[in-house]
Amino acid sequence: MEDYGDQPLLKKHYYHENCPGCKVDQAKELKQDVTFRNVFTIWIVILCSTLPIASLFPYLYFMVKDFNIAETEEDISSYAGYVGSAFMVGRALTSILWGMVADRYGRKPVVIIGIISVVIFNTLFGLCTSFRMAIIMRFLLGALNGLVGPMKAYSSEIFREEYQALGQSTVAAAWGVGLAFGPALGGYLAQPVQKYPNIFPKDSFWDKFPYFLPCFIVSAMALAVLISCIWLQETLHNHKTEALENRTNETDKNKMIQKDESLLRNWPLMSSIIVYCVFAIHDIAFIEIFSLWSVSPRRLDGLNFETNDVGSVLALAGVAIIIFQLGIYQSVQKICGPIVLARIAGVLSIPILQSFPFMTMLSGFTLNISIYSAAILKNLFIEVISTGLYILQNKAVDQHQRGVANGICITAMSACKIIGPAAGGAILTWSQKLGMHASFLPGPHLVFFGLNLVEGLALLLTFKPFLIERKTPSEQLY
Structure with a gap:
């Protein structure tokens, strides 16, 4: 056995001087990885990706209505679903490609390109005056936005193994806050001439483009994040190819090649x-x-909320997500594990979800307490489940495959999310047309029952033998 002398000499032998990945590994060994900077970087980049996805939902109903493409008021939800799905179509087609680029050239270049796409195409979406233009802008935004996969890989690489839950819960927290504050932002800032006539005069630019302001604010935030990403740490090692070429053991080469080819057969x-x-x-x-459903009129069994009412509900849900994910999740996850915690959240989600349509019978203070409580809990459970699955996905692969693995995940998830908005909007339209006179699951009860069927199926799949967790080397010792 070779003797490398004291500890500094060993570190110098192990770490490559100009390798960014080695610098990250050295920071982890010195326990300098759990910093505000690293957590904040993950937070703002994921938030930058999520806000454009969700900020349009509160005003999408009115935007599609202004396009004058729906023949009846009940058809508006269906067309809104197509706009919501266009982003996911674009992302599903390109996520694996962005993952391959991230594994080859690094996480940082993909992140920067993704943020630039948000700045450009999210801004243009706010200027859309036709249904076709809106579809195209959302598609391009999704196709060129490869942020989430590389950042999920980044969050598992920037921290030590015992802090994997911190990295993934930061991703989930930022994602959840984006899904909550995005609609809040859209709800408060859409149609500013109607809401804030003293600031935004009638017949002005803001009156011609009533949905530009929330898009502009999100794009401006993305521009600030883009500038901050100049100092983003790269986690990928740049000496991997050199190390492979220097190997003289042909068996080791064959094992590595075989391992690379087995990604789709990696059942965990x-x-x-x-x-x-x-x-x-x-x-x-x-x-x-x-x-x-919240902004739909009472005659269609909705709550007849204004966009800022929806924004208030989801904004408070976002605050709850921040507190739980960054303050409580890691401790609770250590006790029961990510899978069990996800199952608990899934079980509790079912009765909460089915309670929403009954809220049309309420009004005033009782309605506000009910809708706020249910929305906060439901959005919190969504992020608890996502965090647990993020942890499993990134534990299932090694670093050199993590970008592609997350790309596969984002592609599959985006393809499924194409179904979600389109099917959800269509079923909501159908349930509103049937009204409360249907003999089975009248009005909005039908669409929320359909959501519960999907939730129940997903919950069943979290059990063995279907869902398998890969054990890390340290876990295999016990």
């Missing part, structure tokens, strides 16, 4: 992706249906 990875995708169909459908 694929099972967690499949479960995540089923939950994803439910989650995106719920977010859209909740917003569309």
Whole structure:
């Protein structure tokens, strides 16, 4: 056995001087990885990706109505679903490609390109004057936005193994806050001439483009994040190819090649992706249906909320997500594990979800307490489930495959989320046309029952033998 002398000499032998991945590994060994900077970086980049996805939901009903494409008021929800799905179509087609680029050239370039796409195409979406233009802008925004997969990989690589839950809960918290504050932002800032006539005069630019202001604010935030990403740490090692070329053991080469080819046969990875995708169909459908149902008139069995009412509900849900995910989740997850915690959240979600249509019978203070409580809990449970599955996915692969693995996950999830908004909008339209006179599951009861069926299926898939967790080397010792 070689003797490398004291500890500094050993570190110098192990770490490559100009390798960004080695610098990250060295920071982890020195326990300098759990910093505000690393957590905040993950937070703002994921938030930058999520806000454009969700910010349109409160005003999408009115935007589609202004396009004058729906023949009846009940048809508006269906067309809104197509706009919501266009983003996911684009992302489903390109996520694996972005994952391959991230594994080859690094996480940072993909993140920067994704943020630039948000700045450009989210801004243009606010200027859309036709249904076709809106579809195209959302599609391009999804196709060029490869942020989520590389950042999920980044969050598992920037922290030590014992802090994996912190990295993934930060991703889920930022994602959840984006899904909550995005609609809040859209709800408060859409149609500013009607809401704030003293600031935004009639017949002005803001009157011609009533949905530009929330898009502009999100794009401005993305521009600030883009500038901050100049200092983003790269976690990928740049000496991997050199190390492979220097290997003289042909058996080791063959093992590595075989390992690279077996990604789709990695059942711990694929099972967690499949479960995540089923939950994803439910989650995106719920977010859209909740917003569309809330602003629908009472005669269609909705709550007749204004966009800022929806924004207030979801903003408070976002605050709850921040507190739980960053303050409580890691401790609770250590006790019961990510899978059990996800199951508990799934079981509790079912009665909460079915309570929403009964709220049309309420009004005033009772309605506000009920809708706020149910929405906060439901959005919190969505992020608890997502965090657990993020942890499983990134534990299932090694670093050199993590970008592609997350790309596969985002592609599959996006493909499923194409179904969510389109199917959710169509079923909501159908349930509103049937009204409260249907003999089985009248009015909105039908669409929320459908959401519960998907939730129940996903919950069943979290059990063995379907969902398998890969054990890390340290876990295999016990």
